[in-house]
Structures are given as structure tokens and as C-alpha cells.
Amino acid sequence: MGAYLSVPSWVRNLDSRYRFVLGECTECGGYTFPPEGACVECNAVGTLEPVEPAGTGEVVAQTVIESGAPPEFAALLDAQGAIGVVLVELDEGARVPGMLTDCDPREVARGDRVESVVRRIYEQEGIVRYGAKFRPEP
Ligand SMILES: [Zn+2]
Structure with missing residues (x-):
């Protein structure tokens, strides 16, 4: 997470970034x-x-980034105050990493149910990068 990703490789992987x-x-x-x-x-x-x-699952590990984020996430960190990163065990059984959205990441804990949604990740080289994030299940 946070490694530099060029525009061509982002586009090449676009399909898998909009959905898992x-x-x-x-x-x-x-x-x-x-x-x-x-x-x-x-x-x-x-x-x-x-x-x-299905995109639904359970949080098995969670962390909150409040400072020291990679440069491409700096604006997001400024806007939100904190970025939540989770490892989710999907209902299918596979474990996938993702960022939290639509919630206070400090209030998400292991064992919470989440669902995936497509959200803006960050902007780089003038292109807004979107990808799947997780939010608490309603
Ligand atoms: Zn097998």
C-alpha cells in the first residue's frame, strides 16, 4: 500500500480496482x-x-493512519483526519486488504461486518484513482 503506481499500470488493473x-x-x-x-x-x-x-465480510485486522501517510494519501488524510485500513475476510473465505470509508475509522473493530463500495482513492498525475473500499454494513 502506498507504493508509487504509474498511470499505465493503474489503467491496466482498473477492472480489479473497481471490484474485487x-x-x-x-x-x-x-x-x-x-x-x-x-x-x-x-x-x-x-x-x-x-x-x-459478494463484497461482504468481517474485519480481521484493522489499523488507523493518523500521520506519516504516503504523499498520495496526504490530501485524504488532511480531509478526513485519519485513514482506516482493514484486512477483511470475505464471506467467500479469502482475505483482502482495503481502506475504510463512510465512517470514523477509529470506531471500526475486529469482528465488525463490512461491505465493499467504489470510492475515490487519491489523485495522481491529474487522474483521480478509484477503487473498492469498505464501510460498515448498514
Ligand atoms: Zn484449491
Whole structure:
């Protein structure tokens, strides 16, 4: 997170940034994120089929960035005062990282239910980057 990402590589990955894509294993039915390489459940290689998860799950790890964010997140940090970053175990079983939105990140804790939504991430080189974020389930 926070590593420099050029415009071409952002565009190339745009599809997977607007929605999460998991790999469903044709051998064991397990889910892997990102959908590449070996299945995290059975280690089979070349068995992952891309599927779109429901986007709901449970927070398994959480942190709040209140200072020292990478430069591309500085404006967001100024605007929000804090950025929440979570690791979510989706209902399909795969674990995906994401930023929190539409809430006070200090009030989100492990075990909370969240859902994914598409939100502005940051602006770089004049292009606004969007991606999936998580917010507490209503
Ligand atoms: Zn498998």
C-alpha cells in the first residue's frame, strides 16, 4: 500500500480496482486473493477461475493512519483526519486488504461486518484513482 503506481499500470488493473476479483479453485472450491498463482487452500496451480465476491465480510485486522501517510494519501488524510485500513475476510473465505470509508475509522473493530463500495482513492498525475473500499454494513 502506498507504493508509487504509474498511470499505465493503474489503467491496466482498473477492472480489479473497481471490484474485487477472487480466484475460485476448480480443484477444491476454495477462494484465493489476488486470483493468481497457487490456490491458498490446496496449493494447486493453474486452477483459479476469476469470480466476483459478494463484497461482504468481517474485519480481521484493522489499523488507523493518523500521520506519516504516503504523499498520495496526504490530501485524504488532511480531509478526513485519519485513514482506516482493514484486512477483511470475505464471506467467500479469502482475505483482502482495503481502506475504510463512510465512517470514523477509529470506531471500526475486529469482528465488525463490512461491505465493499467504489470510492475515490487519491489523485495522481491529474487522474483521480478509484477503487473498492469498505464501510460498515448498514
Ligand atoms: Zn484449491
